[in-house]
C-alpha cells in the first residue's frame with residue numbers, strides 16, 4: 001500500500017499540464033471519485049487497524065498535493081487562454097511584407113563604374129582634403145591673386161584675409177587640389193584618378209548645388225602628349241556610354257592647362273537631335289581637360305622639360321544625369337526612396 005502511495009506521489013510531482021484536455025485527464029486520474037486516490041482510501045479498510053492511522057495520514061497528504069497541483073495547473077491553463085485571446089488575430093489572407101533590399105546610390109554606382117574603367121587602364125585612386133588652403137585649390141594651379149579666373153568658381157571660405165589670399169582656407173571648389181598634392185609627393189610616372197566631394201557657393205536649384213562630386217584624372221610621365229589625352233577619354237566615353245556615342249573636343253580655358261579642351265558627347269537623351277537637356281544643340285559637356293601647364297608642373301617640384309602630362313575633371317552628378325536621365329540635381333540629396341529604389345539591382 002505504502003509503495004503505491006509513493007508511486008503516485010512521484011507521478012503527481014512529475015506531471016505537466018499544457019492544455020485543458022490534459023488538465024481534465026489530471027483531474028480524472030487523481031481528483032475525481034473514480035480516481036486512484038479515492039481507490040486508495042477505499043483500500044484503507046483492508047489495512048490492519050494498528051497501521052491505518054499512519055497510512056491514512058499519508059493518503060491525506062497525497063490528496064492535498066493532488067488538489068494543490070490541480071489548482072496551479074488550472075491557473076496556468078487559464079492564463080494561457082487569456083493571453084491567446086488578447087493577442088491580435090492573425091489574418092492569414094494578408095499579403096506578405098515585401099522583402100526590400102537596399103540600393104546603391106546612383107552617384108556611388110557611377111563613381112564605381114568610372115573608377116573601374118580607369119583602373120583597368122592603369123590608373124590608381126588617390127584622395128585629398130576637402131578643406132584646403134588657397135595654394136592647393138588656386139595658387140599652385142596658376143590662378144594668380146586677383147585673377148578673374150578665381151571668380152569662375154564661387155568659393156566658400158573657412159578663413160579669409162583681406163587682400164592676401166595666400167593665408168585663406170576654403171572648401172575646395174574642384175578636385176584639382178589632389179593633382180598638386182600628388183605631384184608634390186610622388187615622382188612620375190603618376191597616373192591617378194581622384195574622386196571626391198567639392199563645394200561652390202551656388203543657390204540650390206534643379207541645375208545647381210552647393211555640394212557635388214567630381215573625378216579628376218592626371219597622367220604625368222615622359223612624352224605624354226595630347227594624343228594620349230584624347231585616346232584615354234575616347235576610351236572612357238566608349239566604355240561608359242551607349243554604343244555609337246559621339247565625342248568632340250572643344251577648345252576652352254583653364255588656368256592650369258594649356259592647351260585646354262572641354263569634352264562634349266552626343267546627347268544621350270535625344271541621341272543628338274536636340275532637346276531640353278542639350279539646349280537643342282545635340283551635344284552635352286561632360287568634362288574639362290588639357291595638358292598640364294608646365295608652370296604647374298614646376299610649382300610641384302617636377303622638371304617640366306623632362307615631364308609632361310594631361311589632366312581632366314568631370315562631374316559625377318552630370319554624368320549620372322546623362323546616364324539615368326535625372327533632371328533635378330536635388331534628387332541626389334533628398335533621400336526619397338521612390339527615386340533611390342529605381343536603381344535597385346544596378
Ligand code: PHE
Pocket residue numbers: 173174175176216217254257288289290311312313314
Ligand atoms: N577643375 C576643373 C573644373 O572643376 C576641371 C578640370 C580638371 C579641367 C582638370 C582641366 C583639367 O572645372
